[in-house]
Amino acid sequence: MRKNSLDLAATACLLGLSISPVVNAELLKDSSAELEARNFYFNRDFRQQGASQNKREEWAQGFILRMDSGYTEGLVGLGVDTIGMFGFKLDSGGGTAGTNLLVPDRSGGSQDYSSDLAVAAKARFSKSAVRVGSMQFKNMAIISTDGRLLPQVFKGSQLLSKEFERLLLDAGYLTQVNNRDSNDFEDLSMKVSGKRGVSLKGANSSDAFAFLGGNYRINEGLTAGYYYSKLDDLYKQNSFNLVQVMPLGENQNLKADLRYAHSTDDGRSNVDNTALAAMFTYSLNSHSLGLGYQKMNGNTGAAYVGGTVPFLINYVQVGDFANKDESSWQMRYDYDFKGMGIPGLKFMMRYLNGDNVDLGTANDGKEWERDTELKYVFQQGPMKNFSVRWRNAMVRSNFASDIDENRLILSYTLPLL
Template sequence: MQKTQKLTLAVLIQAALISTAYASEQSEAKGFVEDAEGTVLFRTGFIDRDKKGGNADNRSTAQSAIFDLESGYTKGIVGFGVGLVGDASFKLGDNKHAGNNMIPRETGLNDKGEITKGAGDTYDHWARGGANVKARISNTEVRYGTQVLDLPVLASNTGRMVPEYFTGVLATSREIKGLELTAGKFTKDQMSEQINTDGNELDRAVVWGAKYKFNDQLNASYYGLDSKNALERHYVNANYKQALANNSSLTYDFSGYHTEWDKGAGVSSSTLDSNSDDRSNNIWALSGTYNQGPHSVMLAYQQSTGNSGYAYGENADGFQSIYLPNSYLSDFNGRDEKSAQIQYNLDFSGYGIPGLNWTSAYVYGWDIDTKTDNNAKESEIFNQVKYTAQSGFAKDASLRLRYSHYRNDNAYAQDYYMPDTNEWRIFLDIPVKLF
């Protein structure tokens, strides 16, 4: 029996044994139609990367409708239901310099004259998506089909026009109050700009994990991943919130990953030894956030060790599986890199403008190990303003403007990472509830 099957079976047995631990979600099911929910998110998106040093810019603009349709569960000891996720999009303008995982390209010729996918003209319009089926007993759900994932070791990229989709099975159990167990297996990965349902050629990814809320102050979690012919990865997190005087608080957060690559797996540009069969990486971060009313200030330190950088893209996912604080345009995850951040956040509701939020941050990374320099550096100045309508006909509609000013040393840019870049992201989201 495969590992994921054993994990899923264990979750279901645990559900049967302790299903009386607290109120059952399934016992409160109203019906397949009665509990159905459907939304569509209309998104207009623009990403512009102004690259320095003679490198080609990337600029993409598109319009999308993102669907999420969910039936309720049938009544009974075991409830059944279905779901549908998908999107339909069209580009705005010619998008001749498209990139940034925004708009799919047709098969075409690369710079060497070779026929390859993703090298042709951009699609004028496209649609993607899939269905899933689900079953629930007590507080345990098993879902099979196309899904959007939010796991620290396997996360769907949601920072582009449309989400990344995974196909597989995921079991989630919440039989004990405060404890959530997860186990699953996925065999397809469709990144945000891909038409093929397995465009990223995922072989097999088995995931498992648990998170527990000890009380209102302390939370902890652990997740693992075994990606066939690629890597094995483990993630831990602990978060503690300390109440202080005058309605203020101090939040401490620790998170980290340990990764070991399979022998013969693809080699990242962030490792010095291109023939290494013994690649590994540890990356961790510690942050503290002081909150006083509408103001928050965070300080964070992050460090990477091992004979490789974090290299999240080799996991065959869409580059969002890095739940660490020093992650904006750059993720500050180079080989042996250390980085520090200061971030300020202002919630304007404290000044009579609810729904308006501003975040500004500066991150500095050093000691990056490259072929020619063991102390390469990078830095980023990040600013984001977001407004969400609180009432009226546009309630819940949001406008987000984000700007990053990124700079690094040539030793890191040329062989490992992106060049100096100024990036703008503008997203207008209008959610509509269908039922």
């Protein structure tokens, strides 16, 4: 990732502000900094004969430094947020690259190391804040992925406002993305793989993604959300969300998560999709049991920015179950071992089944996925904040690759401020 003009301007702003001891003291107040060391092993085995690649397997070490400053004193407070990233290869080769852990090289393998810097200048007025530069996003319209060695960041701007009680307003404009396995910024694209039925006129590329929306807390247990978003020339989308948490007694509740997204084309695509989804989760002490349903309607599958995490109930470890006409359901079980006196240890298992995928033939597409996850975070002592996480997935499909996958992630976070 090369430093862009926004990054340089933000860095210069920070250096300039630090000249004044008073200003510097205000910047340090409410500042935070942490360094995460992330060790990642990834193995994906393709379980059918004749596959172009039998296995993807890599091992890498990454370091992520996050530094968020406070704001200077005054009517308008100024500050800077920074993400520094460095990753290097521990093991890869023999045709096993392509895990998205590392930056690809021209030979079909992976580069030995990569480094990135994301800097965003920020300003605060009253209960509103603006960020400009390189940053991560997390809302109904777009979610930066952080599921590999290094996180995905975008170049753009964002306004967050809490001027009104119980209402969060959120607006942003993105121009480029640095993906988790990339060394530089590039234009945005739309997810088109799978059996989505999406066709394009021209390149799958756009230099503008805009969103406007927010969340309103209706009462203590009920929150409603709405976002309008547009990937210029490719798609427009209206998304709605309603989340209700209902206490049912001592240490038990029922959570309902309802989602609706309607996507249409924006000139150079045939996008036409309505995604409906619902997830109901019952929690009792350390146990949680969830049931979910997701349905794709229209002439194409779901639309979202490529490489990001879509706001879909059934987006999981490998699949998103968002192909044309696909219906899918999910069953999920979680257990927190603090109920057995082992705080920090958590277990999750889920099963998803999708069918009715339009393959353009007499037969419909079917797929299923089973995910298992076990994670332990040390709670105290010299190992505090060190976590061990194992993720396993099995995928079977009559229109895509069968997959057995394992991920082992060791992470240590060191607070610096």
